[in-house]
Amino acid sequence: MLPKPIPPQPGQESVWDYPRPPRLERTAKRLRVVFAGTTIAETTQGWRVLETSHPPVYYFPPADILPDVLVATPRTSYCEWKGMAQYHSVRVGQRIAPDAAWSYPRPTPPFAPIAGYVAFYAAAMDACYVDDELVVPQPGGFYGGWITKDIVGPFKGVPGSWGW
Known part of the structure; x- marks a missing residue:
C-alpha cells in the first residue's frame, strides 16, 4: 500500500510528484561534501x-x-x-568510508550527461550541504537521496517501504 503524500507548502517539492522513470536535471545549487574535516567536493555544476x-x-x-x-x-x-x-571508497588521510560514493561510467542514453559524475551517501560523510543547508540522509542506507527543507515525503527507505 502506498503512503499518503505530505502536501508541499509554497517553495517545496513533493517526492510523490517526481516521475518514474526518473528525470535528470541540472542544478545550479551549491553542493558540498565534507569528510574527515575536509571539503572533498564542491560544485555549482551538479545534476x-x-x-x-x-x-x-x-x-x-x-x-x-x-x-x-x-x-x-x-x-x-x-x-x-x-x-x-x-562504487568508490572515500579516503582522507587515515580515515576511510567504504563504498560511500558511486558513479555510472557508461550510463544509459537518458543519463549520459552524468557519465563519470559521482554521488555520495550523506550518511557516510561528516556533512553534505545544498546551498549551505545541512542535508538529512535518505533513510534505510540503500538509497542515496539528500533531504532538505524544500523536499517533502514520505521517503522510500523507511521500514515497510520496499514495495513502494
Missing part, C-alpha cells in the same frame, strides 16, 4: 536525479572533487534506469 518517492540524488563533476579521495572498489550495482554503477 540531480528525481524519482518518485525518493529525495534527489546529487551528482558532482569529477573536476569538482579533490584528487585522490576516491578509491574504486569491486562493488557494483545495477539500476534499471541508469545502468551499471561503480
Whole structure:
C-alpha cells in the first residue's frame, strides 16, 4: 500500500510528484561534501536525479572533487534506469568510508550527461550541504537521496517501504 503524500507548502517539492522513470536535471545549487574535516567536493555544476518517492540524488563533476579521495572498489550495482554503477571508497588521510560514493561510467542514453559524475551517501560523510543547508540522509542506507527543507515525503527507505 502506498503512503499518503505530505502536501508541499509554497517553495517545496513533493517526492510523490517526481516521475518514474526518473528525470535528470541540472542544478545550479551549491553542493558540498565534507569528510574527515575536509571539503572533498564542491560544485555549482551538479545534476540531480528525481524519482518518485525518493529525495534527489546529487551528482558532482569529477573536476569538482579533490584528487585522490576516491578509491574504486569491486562493488557494483545495477539500476534499471541508469545502468551499471561503480562504487568508490572515500579516503582522507587515515580515515576511510567504504563504498560511500558511486558513479555510472557508461550510463544509459537518458543519463549520459552524468557519465563519470559521482554521488555520495550523506550518511557516510561528516556533512553534505545544498546551498549551505545541512542535508538529512535518505533513510534505510540503500538509497542515496539528500533531504532538505524544500523536499517533502514520505521517503522510500523507511521500514515497510520496499514495495513502494
